[in-house]
Amino acid sequence: MADDDPAEQIKELSATLASVESVMDLDAKRTEIEQLREQSADPDLWSDQDNAQKVTRRLSWLESEVNRVKTISQRLEDLAVLFELAASEDDPDTRTEADTELGSLRKDVGELEVRTLLSGPYDEREALVSINSQAGGVDAADWAQMLQRMYLRWAETRGYPTDVYETSYAEEAGIKSTTFAVRAPFAYGTLRGEHGTHRLVRISPFDNQSRRQTSFAGVDVVPVVEQSDHIDIDESELRIDVYRSSGPGGQGVNTTDSAVRITHLPSGIVVSCQNERSQIQNRATAMNVLQAKLLERKRQEERAEIDELRGEGARSWGTQMRNYVLHPYQSVKDVRTGYETGNTGAVLDGDIDELIDAEIRWMRSRERGEDV
Structure with a gap:
């Protein structure tokens, strides 16, 4: 069955991740990261403590979000290789490791997908x-x-x-x-x-x-x-x-x-x-x-x-x-x-x-x- 085929499951998760990336607008986030990095390098930034903390918190969060998506994308690529390795060597331990990682990735992609639902007028606030x-x-x-x-x-x-x-x-x-x-x-x-x-x-x-x-x-x-x-x-x-x-x-x-x-x-x-x-x-x-x-x-x-x-x-x-x-x-x-x-x-x-x-x-x- 297709549902039991790891390749199909990885393909489905990759498609979901692609749609999440589209909604998250990662290009806009990367642009904002560069702007915030310029602001954080300004020696006068900390003359206004409240604004400086707001800038550094925002920068840290954006970098975390972009890196999170990048990491999940890389893990999906690595997982496909891991399943291929388990099949070619008929290694049950490697297959168990791959199945565990698949379950973990399913959970992580699901959490990212939930984040795209936060679109209320104040949802972005602290x-x-x-x-x-x-x-x-x-x-x-x-x-x-x-x-x-x-x-x-x-x-x-x-x-x-x-x-x-x-x-x-x-x-x-x-x-x-x-x-x-x-x-x-x-x-x-x-x-x-x-x-x-x-x-x-x-x-x-x-x-x-x-x-x-x-x-x-x-x-x-x-x-x-x-x-x-x-x-x-x-x-x-x-x-x-x-x-x-x-x-x-x-x-x-x-x-x-x-x-x-x-x-x-x-x-x-x-x-x-x-x-x-x-x-x-x-x-x-x-x-x-x-x-x-x-x-x-x-x-x-x-x-x-x-x-x-x-x-x-x-x-x-x-x-x-x-x-x-x-x-x-x-x-x-x-x-x-x-x-x-x-x-x-x-x-x-x-x-x-x-x-x-x-x-x-x-x-x-x-x-x-x-x-x-």
């Missing part, structure tokens, strides 16, 4: 992720911290820089809330499907009777604002509080009231920043986070109005999006896509790419009005 503990008491606070670690580990393994703006620690264990930025192009488009309620079922480590506990944490993902974005914020509608940064157990981190909390009174949105020692810097960062959240709210309201005009109100996404079960069995299941894995340890350690890929495909199908 992401702001907020996590809040919900129902479940101390277990929920612990769960929120587990999720924070999961996403930070995911970003770390992909080489994405992160900035933790604020973490509010719970008294006994875990965190009440946290906000952090993922500093990579397409971070928002990649992570926006993580928005919603995450449910954990396990034997509570905080229950002296070792009973099963269900706890919840909410994840919010919004795009980082850019200078072209315009959201009017009336200063009279803000309540600004300053306080001393604190760590686990309520211990003070700073000796001055440098942390800033901003409440947008009309919407009830509250943002905080405590990662800088300067109150002025924390206020500026908190305002940027507020801008991002208000921009996302505006986008959602506009989308809701369009959906209502189309009669699509019933198609809104539910808030609970994923279940993590550690007892009495091991399972992580996305309630929307149906994707499920029993490797809970790997997921909680940041291995969430397959869950994310399934989300992206699901969201694009919904946005196109396709059946899923």
Whole structure:
């Protein structure tokens, strides 16, 4: 059968890769790389730290994307030779090695194909992720911290820089809330499907009777604002509080009231920043986070109005999006896509790419009005 013929499978993967390259427009990316390299060689670049970091992050990401495609293309060529070698020498070990590489390439090409689906108006942006503990008491606070670690580990393994703006620690264990930025192009488009309620079922480590506990944490993902974005914020509608940064157990981190909390009174949105020692810097960062959240709210309201005009109100996404079960069995299941894995340890350690890929495909199908 053709499906079992390695040559046909390699040919099919090569065709898919060619279509991906076309959508990614690698020539345009190479041109931009050369322009960014010229900018990065300018000794005056670092006079503006924020712009310099933006240039270097963009350059690093573009080089990574181009090299990723180039590497996969070379691996496909090498794989064809490997299969030929296995057949000519009738070597089962070489054939096993080739079959393993074929499976790996199928996965890698699939991930690249998913990237081409990120075409929303803000998908190319960096992401702001907020996590809040919900129902479940101390277990929920612990769960929120587990999720924070999961996403930070995911970003770390992909080489994405992160900035933790604020973490509010719970008294006994875990965190009440946290906000952090993922500093990579397409971070928002990649992570926006993580928005919603995450449910954990396990034997509570905080229950002296070792009973099963269900706890919840909410994840919010919004795009980082850019200078072209315009959201009017009336200063009279803000309540600004300053306080001393604190760590686990309520211990003070700073000796001055440098942390800033901003409440947008009309919407009830509250943002905080405590990662800088300067109150002025924390206020500026908190305002940027507020801008991002208000921009996302505006986008959602506009989308809701369009959906209502189309009669699509019933198609809104539910808030609970994923279940993590550690007892009495091991399972992580996305309630929307149906994707499920029993490797809970790997997921909680940041291995969430397959869950994310399934989300992206699901969201694009919904946005196109396709059946899923």
